[in-house]
Amino acid sequence: MCKILILYYSTHGHTEILANAIADGGRSVIEVDIDIKRVPELMPDDVAISVGAKLDQVAPIARVSDLADYDAIIVGTPTRYGRMSSQMANFFDQTAGLWAGDKLVGKVGSVFVSTASQHGGQETTIISTMISLMHLGMTIVGLPYAEKRLLQMDEISGGTPYGASTVTDGDGSRQPSEIELGIARSQGRHVALTTLALLRGRAGIAATST
Template sequence: MSQVLIVYYSKRGNTQKMARLIARGVESVDGCHAIIRTVESDLDGAPEPQDPIVSEQDMKDCAALILGSPCYFGNMASPLKRFIDSTGNLWFSGAMEGKPAGVFTTGSSLHGGQETTLINMMIPLMHYGMIMVGLPYSEKSLLYTTSGGSPYGATHWTEFESNRAIDSNEKQLCIAQGKRTAQLASKLKEN
């Protein structure tokens, strides 16, 4: 069984909802299982985590990794960045090399830096030696979305008050990203 680890930070629940949709895509691939984890928060007013906190062992054990975060000024949230910054042993040991990886984000404004957030999350994954998995334009929802979605990864526009539901195109892109990442993890495991 190939474990695809989905690690996210979510203050208002939107990124968590995306993680669950991505997990549905992962679970649609035979022989693949989604593991959902979150990170510890140091932010005031952050809700209690609803998922287990990620561990370094979770990272070592996974066949693929998908990271998610809200977009804060074009970058990932500090709790996720703090976790990544604590994983120097994974980088040094090469434990993540050759594994597929993807990224996803939420943002409260249409042009608030979602794509730069995705790219910023990719950088440490490339330093790990991971294989980046994006969303190709064969995913028709990329052509029709008027809110979230990018070839770099799934996105969701939450609106200013963070209460806009994930629309059908955003949902499809989340599922497609999970499925695509799991398929690659499965193929790599075969070799």
């Protein structure tokens, strides 16, 4: 059995929807167990209410120590000026103990994102988040163009070879499209298959090495 954590932050719910689609894709692979967890909110309640934050998110709050329990971690964040949200950065800023103990080395890492505008920093947010995962020793997995919806030009859409994404519009009124959700499911499936292959390969190496 391989264990995958989808770890996300979402103010308005778009990243949450992508997280659920990624989980659906991962669960299409047998022998995969998927948990979805959120990082803690940092905004005071009155501020969260005043910005219209989605307060009914059901995913449990992650503890930093949870990360060591998984074979793969798929990180989702809305962009903030082209980089990850402070809520997600705050969470990763507490992983020094895991880093010092090599606890995340060799685990699979992957990233997805939400932005308001089409060119508002999807790639920069995903790739700069990957840098943190690489410092922790994780093996980065993207989203291959074998997912042909990445190439479609018929409608405005998120979706990058680095990870799934959605575009929300400035007022957050746009919801993840069927194309974006399909791409997100592909990422979940691709990460699950890659993680299983890595685990089996390592088990084979351990069994044959002296």
